[in-house]
Structures are given as C-alpha cells and as structure tokens.
Amino acid sequence: MPHYKLTYFNLRGRAEITRYLFAYSGKQYEDHRIEAADWPKIKPTIPFGKVPILEVDGVIIHQSLAIARYLAREAGVAGQTPVEQALVDAIVDTMDDFMTLFPWAEKNQDVR
Secondary structure (H helix, E strand, C coil): CCCEEEEEECCCHHHHHHHHHHHHHCCCCEEEEECHHHHHHHHHHCHHHCCCEEEECCEEEECHHHHHHHHHHHHCCCCCCHHHHHHHHHHHHHHHHHHHHCCCCCCCCCCC
C-alpha cells in the first residue's frame, strides 16, 4: 500500500476534496498541516510554491484537482466510461467552483 502525505494549511480549503476522498476510500494518510506563521519558510521547498500537495511514496503531485482525480481513480469512483468520467470531472469542477466562493483567507469574521 502506498504511503500518502497530504500537505496543506491548517484549514479546510483546497485540500478538503482530498480529505473527503481519503475518508470515502478508507485509505490511511498523513495529514500534514502547515501553520500560517511557518509558510514563508516552507514555501520555497514546495513545487511552484503552492499547496496542497500530495506525496505518494515520495512522488509529489500538486494542484488540488489533479490530486482529487488521482484519488478518485484509486478509489474506483472516477467513472468507468468516458461519459462517466466526464460526469465525475463535472462534479469535481463544480466543487472547485464552490470553493472559490468562500473567503478562506478573510480575516474579518463577519465577512468570512
């Protein structure tokens, strides 16, 4: 079984789809959460300086939707035919659209 390590900030955000897929599949993973104060030091060590990233046996996958599609295929929920795969992609992309509506980094609690 592969070793999975998910790296993201200590909040839901873009890594939440990945966490849902891990929960659905029952796969164990290391949930490495970065505190905002540590990010400036860590950022230069991350490919393209962006998170989330998923390490699979030392191979780094970046981009939240690429990670989600990989895990969906691993869990057997990515669709069996091209049409099913397109429908699954539409669901993932719709979830991503919703994610962009939330003010994750907003400091003003009333706005958030």
